[in-house]
Every structure is written in C-alpha cells, then in structure tokens.
Amino acid sequence: MRPRRFDLIAFDWDGTLFDSTRIITRCIQRAVVDVGGAQPTEKAAAYVIGMGLMQALAHAAPDVPKEMYPQLGARYQHHYLAHKDDLVLFDGAISMLNELKQRHHLLAVATGKSRRGLNEALHSVQLHGLFDGSRTADETQGKPHPLMLQELMREFDVPAGRMLMVGDTTHDLQMAVNAGCAAVGVSYGAHEPSEFEALAPLHVAHSVADLRNWLLENA
Structure with missing residues (x-):
C-alpha cells in the first residue's frame, strides 16, 4: 500500500458530504x-x-x-x-469514507453547523464511529478562523503538513490556509470553483467520484 501523505483528513459537512x-x-x-x-x-x-x-x-x-x-x-x-x-449524503460519500478508513486515515468533520445540528445529522445517516473527531462553529471559532483545525491537529498530534481540509467554500479553503494545511475544494457545493483559484487548493473535485479517486491516489 502506498504511504499516506496525510494522516488526518477533515471534511466540511454541508455541500461537501451532505447534499444540503x-x-x-x-x-x-x-x-x-x-x-x-x-x-x-x-x-x-x-x-x-x-x-x-x-x-x-x-x-x-x-x-x-x-x-x-x-x-x-x-x-x-x-x-x-x-x-x-429531506437532506441526504451525496452518492458515494459513505463508501469513500470507508475506503479512507481502510487506509488508516484519521477522519474528522470541521463544520459551521452547531454541535447539536451535527450530532443529529451524524445520527440520521448512521455515521457514528466513522469519524475520529469533529469541531463545530458554536464550540470553537467559526470559519475561516483556523482554530477548529488547530484543535483537531492538537487532539490527534498531527502537524499541519500532515493534515488535509476538504470543503466546498472559500471559507473552508481560507481556514486551511490560515492553519497552514493543504486543501482540496469541491465544485458541487455552495461556491463557484473559480473563487478557489487564489487559495491554491491541491485539487478541485467536480463530483464525489472525482474526490474519491483523487484522495485514494494522492492522500
């Protein structure tokens, strides 16, 4: 198995994993x-x-x-x-996350949702146990402040160079820049991919399948 580039992968929730x-x-x-x-x-x-x-x-x-x-x-x-x-995960999201877990990546959620809202969403789609950690905007600083990523790095003792943020907005990618982490954008969520260019993500995925392929080959 190819060595991991990133030990910890943090995902935004709405518009990245959740079709909302x-x-x-x-x-x-x-x-x-x-x-x-x-x-x-x-x-x-x-x-x-x-x-x-x-x-x-x-x-x-x-x-x-x-x-x-x-x-x-x-x-x-x-x-x-x-x-x-009415809200559902994007097709292919669960299988992608399971494949990343099989490669022994640590997985986390970094979201603007509240803790209550995220917990309800995780319960509703039966994702409890799939994520190793999470941070919400009401328990730390909101995006693009880097604190939620910094807290996750401290929790899992992962340096910035070994963490990847995946999100659908410039707020997600700017948070990664502010935290010194690499980032991948997705174009199927809230923001136009042209807005990502100045933030230099490693990749912009145009579907969950595209994201899955890039992560398995490059993360």
Missing part, C-alpha cells in the same frame, strides 16, 4: 424575509454557507438590525428543521 446547499439557501432567504429584511439572492445566501449560523445570517441580511438576530436565527432553524429529513 439548496435547502440551506432557501431557508436563509425565508428567514430574512420573515423578520422584515430584503430577500438575499441565491448567490448571497449560498455564499455564507460554512460560516457559523449567526455570522452567516448577519452577512446575508445586512439590513436586519442586530437586535433581530436571535429572531432571525430562530426563523432559520424553523425552516431548516422542517426540511431536515
């Missing part, structure tokens, strides 16, 4: 309108995916006053919970 980008975008739009804000465009709503919830909603709704942020967050949660059973 369109639903999250619509929920953000509806929440903003619910509290009297101007509906953000699909591009503006999708752009904030990966940030911590309140950071994302504030960015997507600049005309909503800060005192309305708790209500804005509550309305987003209302719409999202109504659709949570």
Whole structure:
C-alpha cells in the first residue's frame, strides 16, 4: 500500500458530504424575509454557507438590525428543521469514507453547523464511529478562523503538513490556509470553483467520484 501523505483528513459537512446547499439557501432567504429584511439572492445566501449560523445570517441580511438576530436565527432553524429529513449524503460519500478508513486515515468533520445540528445529522445517516473527531462553529471559532483545525491537529498530534481540509467554500479553503494545511475544494457545493483559484487548493473535485479517486491516489 502506498504511504499516506496525510494522516488526518477533515471534511466540511454541508455541500461537501451532505447534499444540503439548496435547502440551506432557501431557508436563509425565508428567514430574512420573515423578520422584515430584503430577500438575499441565491448567490448571497449560498455564499455564507460554512460560516457559523449567526455570522452567516448577519452577512446575508445586512439590513436586519442586530437586535433581530436571535429572531432571525430562530426563523432559520424553523425552516431548516422542517426540511431536515429531506437532506441526504451525496452518492458515494459513505463508501469513500470507508475506503479512507481502510487506509488508516484519521477522519474528522470541521463544520459551521452547531454541535447539536451535527450530532443529529451524524445520527440520521448512521455515521457514528466513522469519524475520529469533529469541531463545530458554536464550540470553537467559526470559519475561516483556523482554530477548529488547530484543535483537531492538537487532539490527534498531527502537524499541519500532515493534515488535509476538504470543503466546498472559500471559507473552508481560507481556514486551511490560515492553519497552514493543504486543501482540496469541491465544485458541487455552495461556491463557484473559480473563487478557489487564489487559495491554491491541491485539487478541485467536480463530483464525489472525482474526490474519491483523487484522495485514494494522492492522500
């Protein structure tokens, strides 16, 4: 077996492993309108995916006053919970993760979701035990701050040069840059792949199959 290049691979969740980008975008739009804000465009709503919830909603709704942020967050949660059973993993994601585990990579999740939200998602798709660790935006710093990756590196005693971040947004890739880690982007999530160029990912995958092939050959 070819030696591993990366001991620890961290994955973003929404838009990278979980096929949730369109639903999250619509929920953000509806929440903003619910509290009297101007509906953000699909591009503006999708752009904030990966940030911590309140950071994302504030960015997507600049005309909503800060005192309305708790209500804005509550309305987003209302719409999202109504659709949570509609969310599924991208085809091929579980088999890809299992193959990486067989190669003895440590696997982690680094997400803008809340701890409660991630735990519910992991339970819903029966992924408990597949990931060795995880960090969420409400228990550390949100993206693109590098802290969640730095904490994972410390937890598993892995240096930055042996860690890889995989994500669908510039927030994911900038977080990797800030942490001194390599990164791979995926183009099937929230951000356009042209936005990744300045962040120099090792690869941009256009499907889960593409991502799987690159990881097995290069990670």
